[in-house]
Amino acid sequence: MTQNKYKILLVEDEINIRNLVATVLETEGYQTVHASKCKTAKMLFASYMPDLVILDLGLPDADGMELLRHVRTDSLIPVIVLSARSNEADKVQALDAGANDYITKPFGSAELLARVRATLRNNRFSCAEGRLPGGRFTLRELEIDYDARLVYLEGKEIHLTQTEYNIVALLSENCGKMMTYAAIIKAIWGSGAGEGNIKKLQVNMANIRRKLGDKPGQSNYIVNELGVGYRLSE
Numbered sequence: 001m002t003q004n005k006y007k008i009l010l011v012e013d014e015i016n017i018r019n020l021v022a023t024v025l026e027t028e029g030y031q032t033v034h035a036s037k038c039k040t041a042k043m044l045f046a047s048y049m050p051d052l053v054i055l056d057l058g059l060p061d062a063d064g065m066e067l068l069r070h071v072r073t074d075s076l077i078p079v080i081v082l083s084a085r086s087n088e089a090d091k092v093q094a095l096d097a098g099a100n101d102y103i104t105k106p107f108g109s110a111e112l113l114a115r116v117r118a119t120l121r122n123n124r125f126s127c128a129e130g131r132l133p134g135g136r137f138t139l140r141e142l143e144i145d146y147d148a149r150l151v152y153l154e155g156k157e158i159h160l161t162q163t164e165y166n167i168v169a170l171l172s173e174n175c176g177k178m179m180t181y182a183a184i185i186k187a188i189w190g191s192g193a194g195e196g197n198i199k200k201l202q203v204n205m206a207n208i209r210r211k212l213g214d215k216p217g218q219s220n221y222i223v224n225e226l227g228v229g230y231r232l233s234e
Contacts, residue, residue: 006120007031009050011041011067012082013060017105021054021082024109025116038062042070050077052120057083057094065097072098078119082107088227095180095229102178102228118176137172139232142212142221144172153212163188164208167201171222171232180229205230 008025012018013036022032033048035041038059045053045067053071057064068079078100083090086104094102100119103112137144143152149165151158160168170187171179185197205222214220223231 006052007033007048007050008116009033009035009041009044009048009053011035011038011053011059011064012056013037013058014056017056020109021112024112028113030116036060038064038067041067045071052116053077053079054116055079055081055099057081057085057090065094068094068097068099080115080119082112091225091228092180092182095178096182100177121176137175139172139175139221144169158211160208160211161204164204164211167204168208168232171230175232178225178229178231184229 006029008030010018010021010025010032012021012034015036018034018036022034025032033044033050035044036059038061041053041055041059053067055064055067059067064081064083068081071077071079079098080101080103081094081099082103082105083094084105085091091102091104101115103115135146137146141154144150145152146169149169151160151165151168166188167184170184181198181201185201188201189197205224209220209222212221214222221232223233225231
């Protein structure tokens with residue numbers, strides 16, 4: 001396959017997993033560079049300036065969270081965490097620290113590639129016209145008119161409350177990214193919002209998903225990872 005323009009920094013100390021992920025990515029045309037330690041990854045990040053970082057948290061010389069924070073110091077380059085840590089607290093910590101997505105090991109190659117594509121699409125269009133207020137957003141049969149604050153499904157207006165609209169707009173501006181409960185609550189209700197707002201968020205989200213026709217077991221617009229957050233699915 002012809003090489004495409006996307007460069008991916010793969011930070012993984014387990015050689016078998018590193019080789020597997022690299023092979024999967026390169027077969028799809030991505031360019032990869034590898035690091036097994038946090039220190040090496042920092043140097044490669046500065047010199048390589050990748051389009052995406054795939055990051056294991058369990059590195060031999062430092063916790064991968066250190067590299068995530070280093071990347072987020074002055075960069076919005078997307079980061080997908082690929083980790084054996086499946087605890088909800090670890091996922092929330094990484095996502096709140098700026099990770100764009102979190103995949104737990106073991107993982108499927110198809111899922112990994114889908115997450116990579118979604119993350120790269122989200123990053124590429126995040127500042128483009130139509131992704132921010134002042135334009136329009138379209139995802140399959142869902143359309144948002146930011147200026148008019150209106151949402152349409154299959155061409156018909158969906159009647160949302162002000163809060164419901166704000167949540168949908170926020171998810172659309174971060175399409176493909178898992179948004180933690182805390183991040184959504186802070187954006188919608190402010191930094192002073194308490195834990196009690198999780199229930200308020202869940203009630204609003206249940207109403208939104210019902211209005212969008214989302215049903216269990218189907219290819220829905222909004223994906224919920226229990227205990228972590230929500231994603232507008234591409």
